[in-house]
Amino acid sequence: MKKILIALVAVFIALPATAAELRIGIIGLDTSHVVAFADVLNNPKNKQHVPGAKVVAAFKGGSKDIESSWGRLEKFTETLTEKYGVKIYDTIEEMCEHVDAVMLESVDGRPHLKQAIPVIKAGKPLFIDKPMAGSLRDVLTLFKLAEKAKVPVFSSSSLRYGKATQEVRNGSIGKVHYCDTFSPASLEPNHPDLFWYGVHGCESLFTVMGTGCLKVRRDTTPDGKIQVTGFWQGNRFGIFREGKGYGGRANGDKGESPVGKYDGYGPLVAEAIKFFQTGISPVSSQETIELFAFMEAADESKRRSGEWVEIAEVLKKARK
8 A cells, every 4th residue: 555655646746747737828918917927927936926827828919009018019028938938829819729718918908809809709718907998888898798608707907906905895994985095097098097097096996895886076186186086875985096106095884994005916816817717706797897987987077077977877878
C-alpha cells in the first residue's frame, strides 16, 4: 500500500503546473489594464498574484479616433507578446478557439457589443472591463444576447473591490442611507460624460447603495466640477462628485465608514477568475444596468439644465 501511495504522489508531482489553469484571451490591447491583468495572472511574484488562470491569447483591436487607444496599442501589444508570451490572433473568432474564457478590455466602450458577439456565439464566459459599452442601449443588448445564449457575462470597475467598499456593502455599518463618492471624471467626446472615467466613482457608489435608484439630478460643485445626486427607494441618497483620486464616505444605521478607495487590480482579477470557474456573476445584470442608467440619466439632466430625470424614463427610451 505504501508503495502505491508513493507512486500516486510521484504521478501528481509530475503533472504540469498549468494542467488546471484556465486559458484566458484578451480583446483590446489599447489599455494599461491588459499589462496589469497579465502580470497579476502570469507572474507568481506579483504581490496580488491570482492562481488558476493565465493570459495566453489576444486580439489587438484599437480605435483610430481615440488617441489614447491607437497611441498605446503597439506598446502594450509588444509587452504582452515579449514579456508574457501571449499569442496574437487576427480575429476574435480564431482567438476563441484557443481559450476557455475572455476578458474584453478595449478602452473604447463603443465596439464592445460588436466584439462581444463572437465570444457569446463561441459560448465563452466573458468579463467586460469599464465601460461595459458606449451606451445604455448597448448594455441592455449585450445582457439580452448573453442571456439568450446562456453565456455568463460580468462587468465591473476595479473600484468595486476596494476593501472598505466591500465591507460596507457586506453590512459593516448596517443599511446605508447616504453615500458620497468621488473619482476623476475626464471626458471623451465619443462617450456619455461619465462613461469614460467617472464610471469608477459611480461604480463605488452603486456597490454601496445597491439597486433601487429612482431618479437622478446633475449639477456642479462650487468649483465647477461634475456633481450627480441620486434618490434611492427608502428615502436614501447617493452623490457622485468629480475629484482628485478615489474615495468617499458612507453613513449607515451603525455608523459611518470611508469608501471608494482604489486597492489595486488583484481583487477584481480574482473575482473575474472565480466567475470564469463558476459561471456565476458576482454582480447582477440589474445592478450594472441601473449603474449605466444612472450615468446616462445624468447626461439627460445636464441637457435639461439640472432637472430630475427618472431612471425608468431613460431605460424605456434605451429599450426602444
